[in-house]
Amino acid sequence: MLREWVAGMKVVLADGTLLAINGSLVKNQTGYDLRSLFIGSEGTLGIIVEVTLKLTTPPGEVVRLVAGLPGLGPLLETFRRMRDAFPFVNAFEYFSREALDEVLTHHQLQDPFREHYPTYILVELETSLCGGAAAIEEKLVPLIEEGLVSDLVMSRNGKEADALLSLRERISETLSARHTLHKNDISVPIPALSDFLGELVPLIETRYPGFKVILFGHVGDGNLHVNLLKPPGMEKDAFFSFCKGADHDVFALVQRYQGSISAEHGVGLLKRDYLHYSRTPAELALMRAIKGVFDPRGIMNPGKIFAD
Amino acid sequence: MLREWVAGMKVVLADGTLLAINGSLVKNQTGYDLRSLFIGSEGTLGIIVEVTLKLTTPPGEVVRLVAGLPGLGPLLETFRRMRDAFPFVNAFEYFSREALDEVLTHHQLQDPFREHYPTYILVELETSLCGGAAAIEEKLVPLIEEGLVSDLVMSRNGKEADALLSLRERISETLSARHTLHKNDISVPIPALSDFLGELVPLIETRYPGFKVILFGHVGDGNLHVNLLKPPGMEKDAFFSFCKGADHDVFALVQRYQGSISAEHGVGLLKRDYLHYSRTPAELALMRAIKGVFDPRGIMNPGKIFAD
Numbered sequence: 272m273l274r275e276w277v278a279g280m281k282v283v284l285a286d287g288t289l290l291a292i293n294g295s296l297v298k299n300q301t302g303y304d305l306r307s308l309f310i311g312s313e314g315t316l317g318i319i320v321e322v323t324l325k326l327t328t329p330p331g332e333v334v335r336l337v338a339g340l341p342g343l344g345p346l347l348e349t350f351r352r353m354r355d356a357f358p359f360v361n362a363f364e365y366f367s368r369e370a371l372d373e374v375l376t377h378h379q380l381q382d383p384f385r386e387h388y389p390t391y392i393l394v395e396l397e398t399s400l401c402g403g404a405a406a407i408e409e410k411l412v413p414l415i416e417e418g419l420v421s422d423l424v425m426s427r428n429g430k431e432a433d434a435l436l437s438l439r440e441r442i443s444e445t446l447s448a449r450h451t452l453h454k455n456d457i458s459v460p461i462p463a464l465s466d467f468l469g470e471l472v473p474l475i476e477t478r479y480p481g482f483k484v485i486l487f488g489h490v491g492d493g494n495l496h497v498n499l500l501k502p503p504g505m506e507k508d509a510f511f512s513f514c515k516g517a518d519h520d521v522f523a524l525v526q527r528y529q530g531s532i533s534a535e536h537g538v539g540l541l542k543r544d545y546l547h548y549s550r551t552p553a554e555l556a557l558m559r560a561i562k563g564v565f566d567p568r569g570i571m572n573p574g575k576i577f578a579d
Numbered sequence: 580m581l582r583e584w585v586a587g588m589k590v591v592l593a594d595g596t597l598l599a600i601n602g603s604l605v606k607n608q609t610g611y612d613l614r615s616l617f618i619g620s621e622g623t624l625g626i627i628v629e630v631t632l633k634l635t636t637p638p639g640e641v642v643r644l645v646a647g648l649p650g651l652g653p654l655l656e657t658f659r660r661m662r663d664a665f666p667f668v669n670a671f672e673y674f675s676r677e678a679l680d681e682v683l684t685h686h687q688l689q690d691p692f693r694e695h696y697p698t699y700i701l702v703e704l705e706t707s708l709c710g711g712a713a714a715i716e717e718k719l720v721p722l723i724e725e726g727l728v729s730d731l732v733m734s735r736n737g738k739e740a741d742a743l744l745s746l747r748e749r750i751s752e753t754l755s756a757r758h759t760l761h762k763n764d765i766s767v768p769i770p771a772l773s774d775f776l777g778e779l780v781p782l783i784e785t786r787y788p789g790f791k792v793i794l795f796g797h798v799g800d801g802n803l804h805v806n807l808l809k810p811p812g813m814e815k816d817a818f819f820s821f822c823k824g825a826d827h828d829v830f831a832l833v834q835r836y837q838g839s840i841s842a843e844h845g846v847g848l849l850k851r852d853y854l855h856y857s858r859t860p861a862e863l864a865l866m867r868a869i870k871g872v873f874d875p876r877g878i879m880n881p882g883k884i885f886a887d
Contacts, residue, residue: 274612275583288861295768297800299839300619301846301857302884303866304582307615311608328666358636358708400666400708460603492605531607538609549609553596558611560872564865576610 274310281321282309285566295323308561313537314572316565330361332398334407335435338414338423339388345419346390347465350490352419353394356410361395365495366487370442373485377445383424383438392490393439395432442487443496451501452485453514457525458534461493467528471497474524478517494534497521522548538576546576582618589629590617593874603631616869621845622880624873638669640706642715643743646722646731647696653727654698655773658798660727661702664718669703673803674795678750681793685753691732691746700798701747703740750795751804759809760793761822765833766842769801775836779805782832786825802842805829830856846884854884 279293292306293299309316340346346365353360368389375382401407407425414420426432446452459467468486475484479499488495501510522532526548533542533549546555559577562569587601600614601607617624648654654673661668676697683690709715715733722728734740754760767775776794783792787807796803809818830840834856841850841857855863867885870877 274615284861290859290861290865292862294837296766296837296839296842297769298766298797298802298842299857300841300843301839301850301854302862303620303624303869304615304618305862305865307582307612310612312611316611328662331666354636358639358705397666399710402707458604458606461605489606494606529602529604531604531609533608534604534606535608542609546609549607551598553592553598554600554610554613557598557613557872561611561869564868564872 274307276325276327277306277310277322278325279323280306280309280319282317282319284317285568285571289320290317297325311537313539313575315562315576316571318571330397331400332429333361333395333432334398334404334426335393335395335432336411336423336425337383337435337438338392338394338420339384339386340390340392341418341421342389343465343468346392346468346490347462349392349414349419350461352414357396357401357407359397359400360491361397362393363490364393364439364487365490366391366393366439366442367485369483370485370487371438373445373449374438374441377449378437378441380438383435384422386422388421391438393435395436439487442485446485446498446500451507451510453499453501453511455497455518455521455532456494456534456536457497457521457530457532458492458494459525459528459530461490463528463530464490464493464495467524467530468495470524471495471521474520475499478520479514492534493530518545525549540575543574543576543578582615584633584635585614585618585630586633587631588614588617588627590625590627592625593876593879597628598625605633619845621847621883623870623884624879626879638705639708640737641669641703641740642706642712642734643701643703643740644719644731644733645691645743645746646700646702646728647692647694648698648700649726649729650697651773651776654700654776654798655770657700657722657727658769660722665704665709665715667705667708668799669705670701671798672701672747672795673798674699674701674747674750675793677791678793678795679746681753681757682746682749685757686745686749688746691743692730694730696729699746701743703744747795750793754793754806754808759815759818761807761809761819763805763826763829763840764802764842764844765805765829765838765840766800766802767833767836767838769798771836771838772798772801772803775832775838776803778832779803779829782828783807786828787822800842801838826853833857848883851882851884851886 278295282290282292284290309319340349350363353363368387371391374380396407398404411423415423426435481502483500485498485500486495499514522545525532531549532545538546586603590598590600592598617627648657658671661671676695679699682688704715706712719731723731734743789810791808793806793808794803807822809815830853833840839857840853846854
């Protein structure tokens with residue numbers, strides 16, 4: 272979470288005060304953490320004018336692998352096994368067959384596998400931290416033998432590693448280039464991810480009959496990007512208005528799994544009327560009261576997060 | 580920072596409301612981060628009754644090394660060099676000769692070196708992540724050749740690793756067992772650590788003439804534990820009252836370095852009257868107003884952090 276990389280910040284408040292919070296300290300336990308309150312407040316508490324970020328060491332040489340899985344069932348078990356086998360898993364990304372199809376078609380790329388699989392993962396590992404490429408390969412064999420993974424390709428050099436990454440990385444831009452779409456960015460507790468997907472897909476098929484669903488996400492964050500493509504021939508306005516309504520069912524499911532209706536992209540105006548699916552009335556009341564402390568006249572990014 | 584390991588929590592508010600915040604989500608960007616507000620609030624905003632922690636993989640086999648340095652000057656450069664040389668440095672701890680003396684005497688242990696040095700470090704590295712013990716040793720040689728490090732011992736097995744750790748780990752308990760003391764737990768930006776120490780020690784010698792100073796700390800966090808031992812023959816009350824006054828000078832120096840007067844241990848009652856050295860009047864006013872939102876009648880741990 273980006274939150275963890277922010278050491279300090281400067282913020283201009285509604286009354287013009289310039290607040291310098293935490294400087295570049297790693298440890299500071301002197302009262303309330305105002306810094307975390309401003310992160311993700313979307314300009315409603317003050318305007319962040321400077322941020323001090325912690326730096327990290329860039330990863331060394333990496334290997335990436337793409338694997339085809341026989342379904343959603345083995346997704347979490349494969350994730351657990353990888354986390355047990357390797358000291359660090361830089362990335363563990365999920366994408367559906369439909370997502371891969373879009374990228375392969377749009378960029379005229381070759382499928383890394385002969386067969387089609389319903390579920391794909393992209394995994395990145397730092398070679399030297401994981402004992403070298405041969406040791407990595409050896410630890411992957413049981414996953415195939417046990418049927419968790421149907422097929423697997425692993426990069427042998429930087430060029431291949433980049434090519435494998437692009438299969439996952441290009442999904443979002445490809446969808447935007449080729450389709451009118453409705454995106455959702457949701458999260459659930461990691462152990463609930465497969466069960467949640469098992470309910471989400473039938474729900475979408477019921478609520479959006481005939482719509483194409485493209486799924487991808489960050490398994491290690493419990494974060495899913497759910498994309499609905501506008502069927503050919505449907506009016507844009509009708510499509511978006513339909514999706515806006517059907518979102519209530521999707522978010523009710525998210526709520527039942529104690530998930531978030533916005534994992535990464537905030538609330539703004541688009542998610543404002545759905546906020547109650549992720550935050551309780553008590554939390555919303557506290558957030559409004561905190562907003563009142565910082566911005567009594569309601570001049571800081573009005574209307575965002577909360578309705579006026 | 581512990582803050583990063585808290586996924587979610589349950590809190591009872593002043594009006595009896597039970598608030599469940601964030602469950603076990605990794606990513607959730609739906610409004611203000613109330614969770615971070617409660618962490619470190621010392622019971623003044625609500626009573627935390629349940630916490631969901633993120634788990635991490637325990638470290639594998641480690642080597643630990645203790646090194647004697649010719650002074651405070653090379654401390655930061657040695658830290659930088661270690662961070663550059665190794666992908667992860669689990670711990671980089673500093674302690675003074677006086678601190679080591681206390682532990683050696685109290686526990687009747689042998690000095691790991693023949694000579695005395697003014698400055699010591701304890702470093703922990705995970706063997707397999709750093710390419711094995713031989714590779715680690717090889718990377719340490721230049722530090723000795725360049726004179727950053729005067730002498731160095733590295734553990735060859737778990738027993739030796741534990742013995743080296745205990746030289747640092749036992750400092751705090753040893754001091755409490757042997758002395759009446761006044762402790763400070765402060766932090767400064769990491770790059771300022773050596774300069775800060777270079778001013779702190781003469782300041783202490785001036786402000787606390789004849790007092791014994793014991794220094795240790797976590798260099799990677801910019802965090803120093805400053806311990807003043809009561810001189811033999813001085814009354815306890817006189818000692819503590821003297822320290823309380825002299826703290827103003829120490830904290831004024833901390834403030835000049837944009838540091839924190841309490842890195843780890845909070846404010847409570849002891850640091851309450853010094854809070855203004857680390858938080859500006861504007862921050863203090865906001866904190867009080869936030870307190871008012873959660874606890875309008877002032878019944879949650881009254882008197883802590885803020886004076887009534």
